[in-house]
Amino acid sequence: MNPRVVALPLRLTLLVLLLALPAGAKEVVKLAFIGPLTGGNSAIGLGGRNSADLAVKLRNADPAARYQYELVVLDDECKPDTGVQVATKAAADRSIIAGVTHYCSVVAMATVDTFHRLALPTVVWGAVLPDITYSHSYKEIHRVNGTMVNQNETAARLMLKQGYRRWVVIHDTTDYGKGHNKYFTQFVTAGGGQILGTFGVTADQQDFTAELTQAKALNPEVIFFGGLTPIGVRIRAQMDKLGVNAQFQGTSGIVSDDFIKGLGPLAEGVVAFREGAPAEKLPGGKFFLEKYAEQKYSNPPEAYGPFAFAAASLLMDTIEKVGPDRKKVLAALGEVKGKDSIVGAITFDDHGQNTVAAITAYVVQDGKWLVWEDSEYAAGKRRLKGR
């Protein structure tokens, strides 16, 4: 063997190896952000990402901050398997200290075990399924936004007050849709309303002729939809095509600009409910909206942006206090009581859940989501379907 020829590749690889060795570390602290950045829910995901990014930028511009923060953005595509993959990636990366995680409840449910196993403290910013914090006793999972229970109670009350009595429920077959079905049915029937029929649909279903044809035969006053924007758009559009003349009522899953964009004039008069107040009415809302506008992001913060901002700020405050150590951050998060934030005071109960008192009712008026009380529908100048 010619030693020179053997040595050349060897020398090359040694050179490369030297170059590949990591450089000296700076005091940069990494936070992970996980949300649906592509796919039908991307508007909300991007809004959340921009909001978290805003929080990081504002902190980095603050000369009093002890550390430099970096946001590692990961896309869970609103799919549980992708979510687990990126969650594993984030949690397995020792340089990431904490995570601001998930809008899609299905994904958040799937990654709970991953974050516990790899010991990454996380704060959920948009998923509303109660099980995410209550079905286990892992210390790693916290949540700043509310759960769907209160949302449905208020929804039932308001719609019953409008005089509606007959509902058909269409929900997606994930725990998110099923959860909405369960709670809404419970509150509506307790209040004297009637659920004429319930249909489960898959999360990427295209054609709803079968369900809507049967629903039409039942002659409901309202169609309650428990699910996310993409199917919400399809169902509402196909309701029109099949001549189903009922009021459309949705949950927090459809409170997004994409819903209105996807339907155009058909979105008019659609009602939905969400926990938390709209950004303008939050304690720190004006400040948040001002700073957000300054950054000129190409997407609006959408419904859950403020929560993502609050989650990121909370995590950074905690890291400033105890240092970039996962265990210390975890312990500190367990003690959060009455902590000030733009969404109000944050207190985590023994399951890491923050209590959010306000439930907001929305209605689409002239191509925009308006708070019910501020709309012409509440004032009586416009009427919902069948009223």
Added chain:
Amino acid sequence: MDLLAQYVMNGVMLGLMYALVALGFTLFFGVLNVIQFAHGDVLTAGAFAGLAGYAVAVHAGVEAALPQLLTVALAATLSMALLGAVLGRALVLPLKGAPALNVLLATLMGGTALRECIRLFYPGGSQPQRFPALLPSASWSLGRFTVRLDNLLMLATGVGLILGLSLVLQRTRLGLAIRAVAQDEETARTMGIDFRRVVLLTFAVGSALAAFAGVMNGLYYNEVNFGSGLLLGVIGFSAAVLGGLGNLSGALLGGFLFAGLQTLGAVAMPFASAYKDVFAFGMVILLLAWRPTGLIGERLGERV
């Protein structure tokens, strides 16, 4: 009764869309003995091209629905005719003579590349896009069954296209050339038919048909999605196979048969209409097991 009528109407619309895709598959197979698996994604690309055409028309100040519709249709069909020819030239013709699996794989991957390009490079491509409602939305109710004018219009146009295709194939020189090449390529070439030109034209025509189906799909659901082409392509292929590859009336039969299977599945299992796809594909597999070359057999000869 009127419930059933609604299902049937839906089934007929779907059947037409599938038949249009199946026709493309069968045409390509007849002419070149290849399965062009990017066909479904050409359908989606056509729908997106139509959407882009709409955006341009609106930007240029076109307000009325009819010219907008024409722009959409033209943009879709012409651009896809071009794309189809390019695919034929770049992907399929060079692989002539390679094992059939290679061509299948090349076109499958080509379709994937097309789909990913739409997802990545069309603005907002990864989300479902709203397709404008350009057809008149008048409708009549017969009991609980609603007949819509736009559905009838699409049905009429689709049928017209199929008749037109059949006319072209039976009455024109191009059609004669296509049938000749489909029957026996070598003899056709000996007879002076420009093989490559025929192939590229066939690809153009088939892809234009798919583009029309894509626009139809967009108008029907008021939505286009970058991923819808995959399923439609597989369904179109199944339909073409069911009817026997290379057989045009078989493609029509297959398209409506598949839609019929789906509708049957939806009616039989109203609690979970998503099972209709499982049912339909399961039936396809069974039918292929029973009749390996389709219901109306493929004209298949094998040189040993």
Added chain:
Amino acid sequence: MSDAPAWLRSALAALTLAAPSGLLLYGFLSAELEGRVGLVLAAGALAVAGAWRTGWLGRLVRMAGERALVTAFTLLAGGLVAVFHDDPFVLLLMARAFIVLVACLGLHVQLADAGVPNFAGAAFFGVGGYTAAMLGRGALPHPLVLLAGGAVAAAAGSLLLLPLLRTRGHYAALITIAFGLLFRTFFEVNESLGGPQGLKLAGLEILGFRFNDDRRVLGVEVSGYAGYCLAAVAMVLLALVLVRRLERSWLGLALDAVRLDETAAACFGIEVARWKIAAFTLGNALIGVAGGLSAMMVGFIAPNNFSFQESLVLVSILLLGGLGNVAGLAVASLIVVWLPEKLQPIQEFRYLLFAALVVMVLVLRPTGLVPRALRRPFGSPAA
């Protein structure tokens, strides 16, 4: 040098190939910044191209022989696991690549050896995973659970045998495509098997040794994933031995005949149907076992994992490595699994990239980057 005993020569040749590869892999896996990753890649590509062009690569490979090479690279894998003992991310990547390799070996038996196209590879992978999910919490010891995953996948595949045997070419391809779609839709709609939410899995546990736990070995922190990585390496080894033995046996000869020309093979008395069934079933079993381990390692399984797109990725790996070339297959699996993870910018574009690469390979070099070697009859010298 040529006087040295054969085993020494082959050992040294294998070492000469393994050592720089090891350094390259270490550099690649440990690099954090994309720039460094690119540098390592460039250096690696240069080194490999240089060795190939000067003929040294071929010479060393021949001198080493298969057994020495496999041993050397297995030791290398073990070494890498030891080096990255507390980095769960790298260990996860390695384990994933090895698991994908096993699944692709299954596909290799089906497509490259027997010529039976399988576009539902991801579906069978999923069957193995769901079996592991269902049986994993029960009393059955986990090694058996993994084997059961393979068995159930093979059984699922047998549903397709009748239509597959009766059809050829694109019809056969359609059957597997339809099955893949059917499978995914079924699991998404059916609630009893988790539905669209998927299922969570308990981790692998053999004789009380729980793979999920991090532990201290000889005073050093070892991540839970190290165990999975070693299990995956063991699986690769077993699968490789199985597949190579198969290819060298009469079964392999029969499969070659069936693949190249079914009619001629039938004329020679080879029972085409039987060998196709054997290859298809064995391939699915391998895919199923790999799926079981993968599901247990990730701890989660959902229908979305098993889309047609994923099946196409597996087939792409086969094509990119060169149909019939096991070494190429191994390299392709590493590249397809690791590159998008390490080069974040291409993560989004990975499907597009793989599709474009496969199209280029098919159009420009249909026999693969390294053409398939002809089978050598006994005793004749190498070409």
